[in-house]
Amino acid sequence: MTALHSNPAIILQQASLVHDEATVSQAVSRLAQGITEMLNDEKPLVLCVMGGGVVFTGQLLPQLLFPLEFGYVQASRYHNRTHGDEQLVWKVKPGEEVRDRTILVLDDILDEGVTLAEIKAQCLALGAKRVVVAVLVEKLLDPGKLKPIKADFVGLQVPNQYVFGCGMDAYGWWRNLPAIYALPG
Numbered sequence: 623m624t625a626l627h628s629n630p631a632i633i634l635q636q637a638s639l640v641h642d643e644a645t646v647s648q649a650v651s652r653l654a655q656g657i658t659e660m661l662n663d664e665k666p667l668v669l670c671v672m673g674g675g676v677v678f679t680g681q682l683l684p685q686l687l688f689p690l691e692f693g694y695v696q697a698s699r700y701h702n703r704t705h706g707d708e709q710l711v712w713k714v715k716p717g718e719e720v721r722d723r724t725i726l727v728l729d730d731i732l733d734e735g736v737t738l739a740e741i742k743a744q745c746l747a748l749g750a751k752r753v754v755v756a757v758l759v760e761k762l763l764d765p766g767k768l769k770p771i772k773a774d775f776v777g778l779q780v781p782n783q784y785v786f787g788c789g790m791d792a793y794g795w796w797r798n799l800p801a802i803y804a805l806p807g
């Protein structure tokens with residue numbers, strides 16, 4: 623990591639705003655409405671993908687006014703860098719509790735889709751009845767670049783740049799920002 627990457631003030635100074643706090647908040651409320659319409663009677667098990675999913679999950683859950691259970695999984699392939707490894711590293715895998723349940727997976731970003739495709743596949747392999755995926759943002763990749771998964775719910779789109787804030791990190795920093803920013807291009 624260069625000195626620049628370990629200086630959070632400079633990272634933010636050089637970034638551009640992609641979505642402000644109000645836009646994010648409206649998107650989360652829209653998602654809550656759609657998810658409620660789909661899962662109101664399903665008593666789902668909600669799985670937050672730690673750590674990026676934590677802010678989105680914290681904002682969304684109080685707006686889901688139906689019975690649900692909560693848990694988490696943890697997997698990483700970016701490791702505080704801006705490009706992902708091919709291989710996902712699991713820290714906490716889904717367990718037996720997914721069997722015969724409707725699972726709602728919540729994550730911050732669908733980028734190349736490798737992470738969520740593997741999480742969904744794991745849940746289905748363990749006998750989940752149905753896996754619904756909701757993300758705060760989806761990255762618009764170059765046309766023709768196919769993704770291995772389609773999210774059921776997407777809050778906002780982001781350009782094909784490395785974004786941070788709202789749970790997403792920039793070199794490990796700034797997951798705590800209430801708006802979404804992009805590193806220079």
Ligand SMILES: O=P(O)(O)OC[C@H]1O[C@H](OP(=O)(O)OP(=O)(O)O)[C@H](O)[C@@H]1O
Pocket residue numbers: 671672673674675697698699700701702706729730731732733734735736737738791
């Ligand atoms: O669609 P993909 O290209 O697979 O990327 C999306 C994943 O990348 C980030 O996780 P990361 O590996 O950075 O771990 P983190 O949650 O600890 O930040 C993010 O939280 C998603 O889970």
Ligand SMILES: Nc1nc2[nH]cnc2c(=O)[nH]1
Pocket residue numbers: 700731733734761783784785786790791792
């Ligand atoms: N913080 C962050 N994590 C990601 N994981 C995959 N793409 C991204 C991105 O643009 N930003």
